[in-house]
Amino acid sequence: MNKNLTPRQIVAELDKYIIGQKEAKRNVAIALRNRWRRMNVKEEIQGEIVPNNILMIGATGVGKTEIARRLAHLAEAPFTKVEASKFTEVGYVGRDVESMIRDLVEQAVDMVKTAKKEEVREKAKDIVEGIILDALIPPLKGSPTPHATGMGKDQPEDERELNEKTRERFREKIRNGEMDERKIEIDVKQNAAPGVGMVGGGMDEASMINLQEMLGNMLPKKTKKRKVTIAEARKILLEEESAKLIDMDEVKEEALKKAENTGIVFIDEVDKIAGNSRGGQGGPDVSREGVQRDMLPIVEGSAVNTKYGIVHTDHILFIAAGAFHFSKPSDLIPELQGRFPIRVELDNLTKEDFLSILKEPKNALTKQYVALVQAEEVELTFQDEALERLAEIAFQINEEVENIGARRLHTVMSKLLNEILFEIPDTIGPNARIVVDNALVEEKLAGLVKDKDLSQYIL
Numbered sequence: 001m002n003k004n005l006t007p008r009q010i011v012a013e014l015d016k017y018i019i020g021q022k023e024a025k026r027n028v029a030i031a032l033r034n035r036w037r038r039m040n041v042k043e044e045i046q047g048e049i050v051p052n053n054i055l056m057i058g059a060t061g062v063g064k065t066e067i068a069r070r071l072a073h074l075a076e077a078p079f080t081k082v083e084a085s086k087f088t089e090v091g092y093v094g095r096d097v098e099s100m101i102r103d104l105v106e107q108a109v110d111m112v113k114t115a116k117k118e119e120v121r122e123k124a125k126d127i128v129e130g131i132i133l134d135a136l137i138p139p140l141k142g143s144p145t146p147h148a149t150g151m152g153k154d155q156p157e158d159e160r161e162l163n164e165k166t167r168e169r170f171r172e173k174i175r176n177g178e179m180d181e182r183k184i185e186i187d188v189k190q191n192a193a194p195g196v197g198m199v200g201g202g203m204d205e206a207s208m209i210n211l212q213e214m215l216g217n218m219l220p221k222k223t224k225k226r227k228v229t230i231a232e233a234r235k236i237l238l239e240e241e242s243a244k245l246i247d248m249d250e251v252k253e254e255a256l257k258k259a260e261n262t263g264i265v266f267i268d269e270v271d272k273i274a275g276n277s278r279g280g281q282g283g284p285d286v287s288r289e290g291v292q293r294d295m296l297p298i299v300e301g302s303a304v305n306t307k308y309g310i311v312h313t314d315h316i317l318f319i320a321a322g323a324f325h326f327s328k329p330s331d332l333i334p335e336l337q338g339r340f341p342i343r344v345e346l347d348n349l350t351k352e353d354f355l356s357i358l359k360e361p362k363n364a365l366t367k368q369y370v371a372l373v374q375a376e377e378v379e380l381t382f383q384d385e386a387l388e389r390l391a392e393i394a395f396q397i398n399e400e401v402e403n404i405g406a407r408r409l410h411t412v413m414s415k416l417l418n419e420i421l422f423e424i425p426d427t428i429g430p431n432a433r434i435v436v437d438n439a440l441v442e443e444k445l446a447g448l449v450k451d452k453d454l455s456q457y458i459l
């Protein structure tokens with residue numbers, strides 16, 4: 001994916017997955033492009049440009065997380081989502097808030113590792129092939145000597161040649177998958193440092209991590225012999241060998257930079273840590289305010305210790321989100337408000353939006369189900385009027401029972417197709433064609449819509 005997309009192009013990409021929410025899309029697009037802009041300005045002001053963190057205000061299930069996640073994906077940026085309210089729970093200690101940065105770095109490390117492994121893939125494949133070959137036909141030990149006693153002069157040479165020839169033949173067979181089912185014995189690495197996680201009492205997360213790593217390094221790395229098919233062995237060994245080929249110090253360094261310069265942290269439910277002016281929400285205000293205070297340095301820019309090294313959070317993009325039904329953004333402490341200068345309100349989704357969400361996104365639910373049953377060679381189609389009715393039902397249940405936004409489409413769709421999915425392939429065989437029409441929607445869902453008590457549980 002092109003990382004230098006213009007704001008317009010970013011919005012166009014987001015449009016492929018998310019219906020509506022134009023303002024939110026435009027703002028995240030600007031924020032993303034600003035990062036690229038920052039990397040391309042003179043170094044002396046690079047450090048001065050702070051990210052314009054965004055506060056998304058909108059009911060549940062209207063696409064807040066989805067926009068942030070897709071944005072990160074587009075930018076190939078490490079992304080993490082955290083629920084702010086979790087920090088107000090019993091047992092919470094101040095430093096826990098930093099765990100969101102540690103998660104982000106973990107993501108960055110995974111991404112960089114995967115990319116690096118890809119670079120060494122071909123080399124690792126060769127090594128793996130050699131290991132599998134050795135397990136099948138061990139190479140002859142030592143070099144043949146012409147003075148070997150007890151054997152004809154050129155017998156060892158013959159033997160060696162034969163061994164080489166056989167190995168070459170098998171190498172070919174391994175390569176083209178002919179021997180995939182054959183079992184061989186390989187050495188597999190065991191997970192080190194079992195049970196270290198239990199040393200938790202009275203320690204903060206950072207010290208725990210350090211201790212864990214220290215113990216992990218001290219314990220001998222155990223290997224265990226396992227009998228597996230060649231296909232499996234290839235997978236396991238490829239993972240191990242490519243891990244050996246990459247330089248972990250390089251990975252760490254790159255990952256820290258990636259997290260610092262491109263990381264996106266999505267903080268959900270910030271409304272739940274805002275003191276509320278109208279009362280009526282659980283949890284003491286002090287602890288909510290405490291969480292905001294702990295969060296502040298991270299959002300303002302500070303150094304966080306992770307097991308991969310120190311991360312500076314100054315240029316990480318933070319996107320906070322909340323419904324703000326019971327509190328207002330102005331109930332957040334002023335310093336934190338100031339750190340989220342861009343406010344966007346997301347629209348509530350309409351019936352028409354629901355219909356579009358069912359049909360249009362690249363990953364639309366209807367497309368997902370069509371693909372699922374296609375795997376069984378069953379053709380599934382949805383009539384337009386049936387989808388309209390479905391959107392209407394989802395909307396109605398949201399209004400009458402509880403508004404969970406587009407998530408309702410998942411439950412309604414699953415109820416609608418449940419039986420069909422169960423019957424394939426037993427009674428609905430391959431090559432069958434199923435048309436979802438209005439009648440089916442009525443049959444499966446109409447009764448539930450009428451019965452509010454029932455729909456609370458089922459839809």
Ligand SMILES: Nc1ncnc2c1ncn2[C@@H]1O[C@H](COP(=O)(O)OP(=O)(O)OP(=O)(O)O)[C@@H](O)[C@H]1O
Nearest residue numbers: 017018019059060061062063064065066357406407
């Ligand atoms: N505008 C939209 N277009 C397409 N799909 C959407 C839209 N809004 C929500 N969805 C779908 O609904 C589901 C939930 O959306 P999402 O996770 O973005 O909710 P949210 O607004 O972040 O709510 P919460 O704050 O409760 O997490 C996702 O599967 C998403 O694909």
